[in-house]
Amino acid sequence: MLEVAGLSAGYQGNDVVHELSFHVDEGETVMIIGSNGAGKTTLFRAICGLLPSSSGQVTFMGTDISALAAQRIVRLGIGFVPAERHLFPRMTVGEHLALGAYPHRPDPETMRVVLDLFPRLEERRRQVAGTMSGGEQQMLAVGRALMANPRLLVLDEPTTGLAPKLASEAYRALDVLRGQGLTILVAEQQVPLALAISDRGYVLENGVIGLDGTSEELAADPRVRAAYLGVT
Amino acid sequence: MTASILDGIVLGLQFGVLATGLTLVYGLGGVLNLAYGQMAVISAMVVLLAMDAGVPLLAAVGLGLLAGGLLGLLLDVTILRPVYRLQGEARVLLSLLLSLGVAFIVDGFLNWRFPLRGLSLRVGGEAVEILGVRMRTGSLVASGITLLVLAVLFYLFRFTRLGRAIRSVIENEEGARLVGIDPHHMLRIILVLSGVLAAIVAVTRSMVAPVNVRAGFSITVLALIVTVVGGLGSISGAFLAGLVLGIINSIASAYIGTFLSLIILLVAAALTILIRPAGLLGVRE
Numbered sequence: 001m002l003e004v005a006g007l008s009a010g011y012q013g014n015d016v017v018h019e020l021s022f023h024v025d026e027g028e029t030v031m032i033i034g035s036n037g038a039g040k041t042t043l044f045r046a047i048c049g050l051l052p053s054s055s056g057q058v059t060f061m062g063t064d065i066s067a068l069a070a071q072r073i074v075r076l077g078i079g080f081v082p083a084e085r086h087l088f089p090r091m092t093v094g095e096h097l098a099l100g101a102y103p104h105r106p107d108p109e110t111m112r113v114v115l116d117l118f119p120r121l122e123e124r125r126r127q128v129a130g131t132m133s134g135g136e137q138q139m140l141a142v143g144r145a146l147m148a149n150p151r152l153l154v155l156d157e158p159t160t161g162l163a164p165k166l167a168s169e170a171y172r173a174l175d176v177l178r179g180q181g182l183t184i185l186v187a188e189q190q191v192p193l194a195l196a197i198s199d200r201g202y203v204l205e206n207g208v209i210g211l212d213g214t215s216e217e218l219a220a221d222p223r224v225r226a227a228y229l230g231v232t
Numbered sequence: 233m234t235a236s237i238l239d240g241i242v243l244g245l246q247f248g249v250l251a252t253g254l255t256l257v258y259g260l261g262g263v264l265n266l267a268y269g270q271m272a273v274i275s276a277m278v279v280l281l282a283m284d285a286g287v288p289l290l291a292a293v294g295l296g297l298l299a300g301g302l303l304g305l306l307l308d309v310t311i312l313r314p315v316y317r318l319q320g321e322a323r324v325l326l327s328l329l330l331s332l333g334v335a336f337i338v339d340g341f342l343n344w345r346f347p348l349r350g351l352s353l354r355v356g357g358e359a360v361e362i363l364g365v366r367m368r369t370g371s372l373v374a375s376g377i378t379l380l381v382l383a384v385l386f387y388l389f390r391f392t393r394l395g396r397a398i399r400s401v402i403e404n405e406e407g408a409r410l411v412g413i414d415p416h417h418m419l420r421i422i423l424v425l426s427g428v429l430a431a432i433v434a435v436t437r438s439m440v441a442p443v444n445v446r447a448g449f450s451i452t453v454l455a456l457i458v459t460v461v462g463g464l465g466s467i468s469g470a471f472l473a474g475l476v477l478g479i480i481n482s483i484a485s486a487y488i489g490t491f492l493s494l495i496i497l498l499v500a501a502a503l504t505i506l507i508r509p510a511g512l513l514g515v516r517e
Contacts, residue, residue, distance in 0.1 A: 050406060070409040086407030088400050099400055099411045102393065144411065 001026045001183055002047075002078075002152055007056030009046035015054055016042040017207040024152065029174075029184040031194040033218070033228055034204035040187035041083060043204070044156045048080040049073040061151065079150030083157040085141040089130030093121050096129060096140055100147025107149070114143045117173055135166040142173065153177065155186045159193065171197055191228035195219055203228075235365040236486040237479055242371045242440065244478020245378040248471035250433045250451065251458035252385065253426035259402040259465025261419040263315060263327040265307065267335040268430055269451030273342060275300040275431030276351040276443045289353070293435055300431030304423035307331070312423075316416065335448060342445045350444030353435065370439035377436050381429070382471065389467060398422060402465050453494070457501045463514020472512055477501075 002024040010016040017039040024030045034040045045051035047058055049070035058066045065073050074080070088096060097114065098106045115122040118139040124132065129140060138158060145153060158174070159167035171193045178184055178197055187204075188194035195201070201218050203211040211221065218224050250272075257263050265271075278299040282292035311330045318326055357369035389395035400408040401415045408415060433451075434443050458477055462469030477497055484496040504512065 048410075050409070069414070070406075071412050071414045074410060074412040080410055082406075082410070086404050086410060088403035088407055090403060091396070091399065095396055098393070099396055099408075099413075102397060102411050102413055105393070148412065 001061055002185065003057075003059040004047065005057045005059070007043070007046060007053055007058060009042055009051055009053040009056075011042075011051075013054075015207070017046070017204075019056065020204075020207075020209055022202050022209065022212070024183060024185050026183055027181055028200065029178050029186070029198045031191075031198040031201040031215075032185070032187040032204050033189075033191050033194065033201055033224070034187065035189060035227075038204045039207040040204055041156055042207075044080065044082070044154055044187060048078060048154060050080075050082075074148060074150075077149075077151035079145030079148055079153045081138075081141045081145050081153070081155045081158060083160045085137055087129040087137055087140060087144075090128055092126050092128050093132075093140055094125045096144045097121070097147050100144035102148075106147060110147055110149055114146050117146075117176060118143055134161045135163075135169070138162060138166075138170055139173070142170075146177075150182075152183045152185065155184070157187055157189060159188065159190050167193060189228075191224070233483075234363050236482045238362065238365055238367060239371070239486075240479030240482030241475065242375045242478070243482055244475035245375055245382065245471075246433050246436055246474070247454065247458045247478045248474030249378055249381055249385075249429055249436075250455045251462060251470035251474055252467055253429035253433075254455045255459045255462065255465055255467065255470045256398075256402075256422050257419070257426050258324075258459070260398065260415070260422050261316075262320070262323045263312060263331075263419070264324055265331045265423075265426070266328055266452055267307070267331040267338060267448075268426070268455055269448035269453075270335045270338040270342075271300055271303045271427050272430040272434040272451050273443065273445060273448045274303060274338065275427075276434040276438060276447075277342065277346060277349070277445065279353075279435060279438075280346075280349060280351045296435060297428050297431045300427035300429075300434075301424045302427070303430075304425070304427030305420070307334075307427075308420045308423045335452070339446070339448050342448075346445050348445070350442035351434065351438040352442040353438045355439050368440070374436040374439040377432070381432055385467065394421070450494075454497075457497055461501045461504045461511055463511025466511065466513045469511055469513030473504075476512075 005021050006019045008015045008018050020043060032040055042051065046053045049068050053066060057064060060076060060078060063076060065076065097111060101107060120136055121139055121143055124136065129137060158170050162170060167190060174184060175197045186194055195215050198215045200214050202209050203224065254265065254268050257265055275296040279292045279296035282295045311334060312327065315323055315327045315330065355370040355373045359366045359368055360372060389399060397413045398418050401413060401418045405415050437443050458473045459470060461477060462473030477500060480500050481493050481497055484493045
């Protein structure tokens with residue numbers, strides 16, 4: 001479904017990620033593990049068109065999206081939830097969800113699915129995003145992305161700034177989406193949470209992929225256990 | 233006093249529409265259009281020339297609004313193109329310098345070609361008494377049109393998909409792109425809208441007092457003051473500030489003197505910024 005081949009990207013001519021290649025198949029949940037500064041955010045921004053890549057190719061469902069702007073890529077079916085969430089602080093929950101379906105009218109069925117997944121959003125429909133808690137904002141960011149009925153959901157560190165309880169709640173929601181057959185690509189530092197719902201994973205270190213495998217293989221790998229799972 | 237306040241409300245509503253055109257373009261695209269007043273004056277001249285040529289009033293006004301919208305589009309496809317390549321402060325500065333250049337050229341041309349001309353629309357009828365004050369029909373019609381424009385703007389931004397999309401770009405441009413909105417497309421629409429608003433202000437103003445060919449810069453300065461006081465990028469702020477400053481302006485004109493009213497407005501604006509740096513309803517990121 002998503003094929004990344006030799007992708008390099010960065011800022012002001014300095015590449016942060018170097019010739020990355022990986023793929024996500026339909027129906028899979030794939031995680032990118034990496035510590036702060038490993039290049040996860042740069043990689044995702046380049047895939048989703050918010051950052052121009054310096055070389056390499058990104059193909060989504062047979063279409064080369066390497067040179068497309070973010071607003072075009074979204075309409076092809078990639079929903080992106082950035083770590084900073086990029087909500088509209090003075091707009092209400094309802095307005096966010098309606099905008100998620102842009103340029104179409106919000107589909108009532110999709111709206112139902114989103115509100116069932118996050119009942120909190122239904123209670124807060126008239127509240128503006130700027131006054132909501134971090135956990136609620138995260139739900140709203142995911143909900144907004146889902147309103148477009150994406151084929152692939154890309155999440156950059158969905159647990160940023162969340163208390164442990166809320167973080168596991170967020171992953172429970174992702175697990176539900178996964179169960180509904182949605183393809184998910186997620187970058188995470190909190191590896192145990194991501195491992196539990198992923199089929200496969202890639203370890204990103206200093207802008208290159210150092211290791212990859214199924215979740216079981218990664219969980220058993222001594223390097224992953226030492227660096228990301230706190231087990232020696 | 234009541235008369236001054238009523239006059240101030242008439243003027244203030246127009247200030248609000250005027251500032252909305254400027255504040256939206258800034259909030260949406262980081263573009264400060266200093267040729268804004270000239271857009272209003274060109275529109276007024278189009279109405280004037282059309283009427284000279286025998287075009288009926290309403291059709292002439294329609295041509296004026298069309299001219300305003302086209303001027304906005306023209307800015308978008310010409311001098312703003314290099315501006316769009318820049319970001320942040322550099323973008324604001326380049327847009328300010330280029331549009332100022334356009335303003336000087338347009339002003340020089342208009343003064344040379346149509347010296348001393350001014351648009352003055354006479355709306356007939358008896359004066360009407362409101363709260364014991366005799367109001368000219370022109371003022372009332374102008375206010376009616378302005379309120380209608382306000383209602384349309386409110387509806388557009390609150391209840392339509394296009395309006396929501398425009399607001400989302402002002403709130404968070406990257407967020408807007410992530411839901412599939414092209415910010416530049418929205419900016420182009422807003423530039424056209426801002427030209428139409430400038431034309432509407434020129435037309436409604438001319439029902440109260442003549443809009444002459446040299447008025448460009450003072451219109452821009454007024455729009456800037458109202459915009460800054462209301463908070464850059466805030467539509468409701470523009471209207472609130474418009475009303476407040478309109479009333480201050482009328483009272484100052486009546487009791488102190490017209491020659492000082494602009495200075496008094498500037499002082500009021502400076503005081504607002506000292507107390508609330510982001511403007512009345514502005515939000516600082």
